[in-house]
Amino acid sequence: MPVSSAPLTRFLALSVLTGALLSACGGGGSGPSQTTPATPNPTPPAPVTPAPVTPAPVTTFSVSGVLTFPGATGAATDGSPDVHAARTTPTAAGTGEIPGEYLIVTRPGLSVQGLGTLTVTTPDVGVTTLRRVTGSSAAGLALYRSEQTLSGPQSRLVAQTLLGQPGVQGVTPNRRLHALATPNDPYYPVQWQYPALNLPAAWDRTTGAAVTVAVVDSGVVPHADLRDRTLPGMDFVSDPDLAGDGNGVDPDPTDLGGDTDYHGTHVAGSVAAHTGNGRGVAGVSWGARIVPVRALDTTGSGSLADILGGVLWAAGVTVDGVPDNRHPARIVNLSLGGPGACSAAEQRVFAELRARQVVTVVAAGNDDVSASTSSPGNCADVITVGATGPDGRRAPYSNHGARIDVMAPGGNSRLSVSVNGRAYPGGILSTVRDQSGQDAYAFMDGTSMAAPHVAGAAALLLGQEPTLTPDQVRARLRASAAPLGSRCDVSGGCGAGLIDVNALLGGSSPAAPAPTPPVTNTAVVVAALFMDGDTLDASRSEFTEVPGSTLRPPYTLRNLKAGTYLVAAWQDTNDDGQVNDGEPFGVYPDPLTLSGAGRALTGINLTMEAAAVTGASLTGSVTAERARQARAALRAMTGSAGKQTTR
Template identity: 50%
Template structure:
């Protein structure tokens, strides 16, 4: 409060006897004693905040004054009321709550393009989406019966609703009493569909999708201009290749024009310099840390990394309110029935949108920032990772370190956030040998096979070998609480057909089970056996107990 100071007088000096104090050339008049304390409020006219601070310092040097300080204005720490926010450990890790006290990005809103698998209908995107476009030119890859069109809906398949998960981190509807929170409370999402039902997409489609997203006008025939150009583009995609020279020039030109391209470093635990677009100039390249703030085991590394951000690590778990969850990044997807849902994913794909959302906060506060200024500020305000935390010979291989959202916005940073308590998770894959090809049970335990696998990314390859020829049902399960029982909420899945029913796999002599897709979702263990015959809940538990 300009002109107001709170004063404590030395022992033996009566408040009533000191009706005025002089400092900074003005007179501070006694206003009142602060109830229940030895402190009193004094006020002077005509001072601004800086002058008030200087006056308090002068008062501290006076003989009768024990202590004087400004009558500060304190504000509520901005914490969203979204009920799943307590599960988003990844936001405190990057000091985001303190950043929200500076700006939540609501005004002016910043357009962020998510060049990915498209978007879904979900309550957490209500009021958050701008019109997008489907740039997939191959109808088979698009999965929607045609090529390019103005409908960027994610058609599912092997997409995993990746684009929606990324978009939710950037800008899910926040502080609305529902679902999860997004990094920017005001960002508007421009969905650009370039990855299809196999989870992949052509580089040509991706480049044209980026060009459309930023408002390019020299477009292919039939493609209308984007009426809502994006300042920020998130690219949670990539492949192992060098960045072509012309692509590098293209991205650098976009950066020179003020567009901010945020790119995932890749999930191969390799040097990001050998991946595109992560190695290209003109982009912000983001690696991933797990819940303890150390480089996630899958994250690419190297001096091409600009900064690190939370990407999760589902080989670990954390506990909130007595429930245990995989330590991934929580964001919107659809469940197997096409209903709105939330899932824990991990990967540099999840790290990049944390930075894209933070850039949106920075631009909401300072719209004139250019690419180089944003890049420098993010790097200069990040918390460096040691060689040990980076799990590399040098911490420089994790770029400038873990982003600090509050410091990037000009705040103090508020110290080092406390990471959640985590423990290692056990993940099981079981091939049940079916004696009944209708529902697989009873099964032959002697010819079934169980493997423990290490989870370090959202897609984990596994192989079940040395199997007898015959029919198999394959199930996967993550034991989050370590009790070797399938409990409600624990990730669980099985080989399924298009309708979601269990799919039995015929195996010839000498073959191995590999290349299967098993999506684990929170189990409803109490009714799995009854509602869906053929899902091996109790047999899976028995196999685990017998082996371990």
């Protein structure tokens, strides 16, 4: 029967890719030796009957490890994707009622055409004459317009009086409807999470007031898409050796990048990126303001003392030795955490925030375990947020269980999302800096990305109803969420489910979740590529496919012969046989030499990072030189691996 060509195509692509990488490294051996042929013997030897030879057993090896898809992955995007968005942003316009115009429903059997003119008398308005403008006699519906100019209150009084007229069954004030508020930001169509949250309908109710949201994280860069959206902040990283800026606590909360991959900047963009400015991405709340608090150093971690100090300061609590925050936050977002119980210190801080009417939103964690095991998500007085992917299911990394309050999109870059015929990673796209320090946008995954969507939704709600308490905000989020049911994929549950921002704000929601772009789940190809000098021998290489079902899937490559191998992995998310920007790609840093007795080599773990064919380099565990070589290999590979079919 026919065999799918996809695994072979991807294997060939990896061969070409890593071959170019190997060439860039300068080769891996001396290559085949060259010898001078011996002079032929003029007298042929007598025939000899060979003795039976028992073949020596073939020694084989296996290589195994784990593929790691980090909780934050993504290639910087420095060009506009091939998507299209509306070029204008309609403004939500209250009720849109048109004074003096009424849609009148008559009782069955009564001719609407026979009611060409209606006259009503009200105490405060007097006599009002209404004339039929248009309608449908078959449907018993007609539009009537007042001959007198009426104010809004007068028009509503007339409508109430009309209900008492003979033959009138219903009266609806005529009103204007308008297109749902649609951002004109060029990357907005790639932000699949917003329709999933029913945000376009919510934006038609409100685009948000200037509610202050503190992002306690790795800091925030002065990104163009966050311009006029940030307020003065503070750097609480107290250890000068880890701060990256040469000092301790200071008033400069700039995100310095490093191993953080501009995590805090990405989070801030999800909450409140400048929307409708024709640039980059859209934020959940168009009016929110960000107070950046740097509590994580350049390694992406921070001490509990620094974090709690930053949280208290953000909420307007005096912290010794630090000037008070002139812009206390109504909402604090914490896209951070670690294993362990909620400490007394943490609980004291969050209780203080609750008493000050500050809403605290916390990421649940990315370990696919019970959220009760991760702090501060397991503390009281916080809203704990799990993550969903573009397929509407719990993301495979997301923590879960009874401690989850609600779910929000956190992304799953192992899935691809199709927009206008082009595939994009199924992560969350938001603001970052690229390797050259320029403004850029990247796809990232994690409950860290889910939490700011809830913080942004809470900002929309508090802008509309500013007197709500933290407990009321939490209750409203839970009551308006859509249960995941079987899409949670674990017995412990996913809290109240996926937040519905339109329902949260008091609007009605569709019976089914809003549609998301088509999603594809593609397996990962892992290959041990045999190195023959400075070339790769596909005939002596082995590959396997790993299903895309978890964030850290194991792999095993078997039946490897003695020799030197380069181990690499790649996920062809759009199934085109080519490595594209943002597709997960990983290579083990050093070649493996297998020799001696056959054995199993374990612990060959690969970190899957976003491939960058154009512009930005790979990050994280891949060194700058390896990134340069990988880019060269990717360019050499593109278009080289044609589709193959085996039978």
